[in-house]
Amino acid sequence: QSVLTQPPSVSAAPGQKVTISCSGSSSNIGNNYVSWYQQLPGTAPKLLIYENNKRPSGIPDRFSGSKSGTSATLGITGLQTGDEADYYCGTWDGSLSAGVFGTGTKVTVL
Amino acid sequence: EVQLVESGGGLVQPGGSLRLSCAASGFSFRAYSMTWVRQAPGRGLEWVSYINGGTSTIHHADSVKGRFTISRDNAKNSLYLQMNSLRAEDTAVYYCARFEEVADAFDIWGQGTMVTVSS
Numbered sequence: 048q049s050v051l052t053q054p055p056s057v058s059a060a061p062g063q064k065v066t067i068s069c070s071g072s073s074s075n076i077g078n079n080y081v082s083w084y085q086q087l088p089g090t091a092p093k094l095l096i097y098e099n100n101k102r103p104s105g106i107p108d109r110f111s112g113s114k115s116g117t118s119a120t121l122g123i124t125g126l127q128t129g130d131e132a133d134y135y136c137g138t139w140d141g142s143l144s145a146g147v148f149g150t151g152t153k154v155t156v157l
Numbered sequence: 158e159v160q161l162v163e164s165g166g167g168l169v170q171p172g173g174s175l176r177l178s179c180a181a182s183g184f185s186f187r188a189y190s191m192t193w194v195r196q197a198p199g200r201g202l203e204w205v206s207y208i209n210g211g212t213s214t215i216h217h218a219d220s221v222k223g224r225f226t227i228s229r230d231n232a233k234n235s236l237y238l239q240m241n242s243l244r245a246e247d248t249a250v251y252y253c254a255r256f257e258e259v260a261d262a263f264d265i266w267g268q269g270t271m272v273t274v275s276s
Contacts, residue, residue: 049201082262084202091252091269092194092202097262135202139261144216146192146204146256146263 050075051136051149058155063126067152069119069136075147079138081119083112084148086133095134096121128156159183159265161253166270173243173274179236179253179267187211187231190256192263193238195249195272203249206238207256221247243274 052070059065069081083096094103096112099119111122119136136149165177177193193205206227207216217225226239236253251272255265 049203080261082260084263086202091266092254092263093266094262094264097257097260097264101260103264133201137202137263145218146194146207148194148202148204151201 049150050140050143050147051138053134053136053149053152055150056153056155058157059126060157061126061128064122064124065126065154066123067121067134067136067154069121069149071117071119071138071147073117074142075117075138075140076114076119077117078141081112081114082137083110083119083121084135084137086135088132092135123154126154126156130154131156161255161265161267163251163253163267163270166251166272168273168275169243170276171244171274174239174241175243175272177238177240177251177253177270177272179238181234181236181255184255184265186229186234190258191227191229191236192254192256193227193236194252194254194263194266195247196252196269197246197249200249205251208236209258240272243272245274248272248274 057065080098084092085095086092099114100112140147190209224242250269252269254263257264
């Protein structure tokens, strides 16, 4: 049902780096900004990255975003146990006239 | 403090109706588009509905079109979701989220309200 595709899970040891991909199409990622959301267990989603690569106030620079064509990537460096969460990409789809989210990726710190 | 607080969730029988509310504070409510996003138990995020600040533009997901209606009262700084003909598959936590048009981002989220459709 989700229009944007993400890997189900990624994992790494503390201090290491992980990347999460988000694949879409020209009607969504290709022509709009991508944002990323962190959802800690039992809590509401929180904006992590907006306009492809910008961080809201309070978000550490360990989190980064990029976009190329119809795909986007979230990077997390210096992985911490507190980063264990579900991560979603999101944007607007002009053809559907609808908001769209990725399938979600669970980050596990080994 | 910028804040969104949802209310109105609960248990409802299949075919029943429910109205969700979202109270906004800490920002100029009428200046922002607003949305509803839901999350079924153990599942991912699903966008549900959108309304712009002036209420001139409304969109609903195909899965709820004809059954759900989004609305807002800018004088009361409130967002609503009227849900009719509810189905078991509508069971989810419903979040209201502010939509920042320039950034295509859902930048502020409420804590969510649980809707359970079951007999």
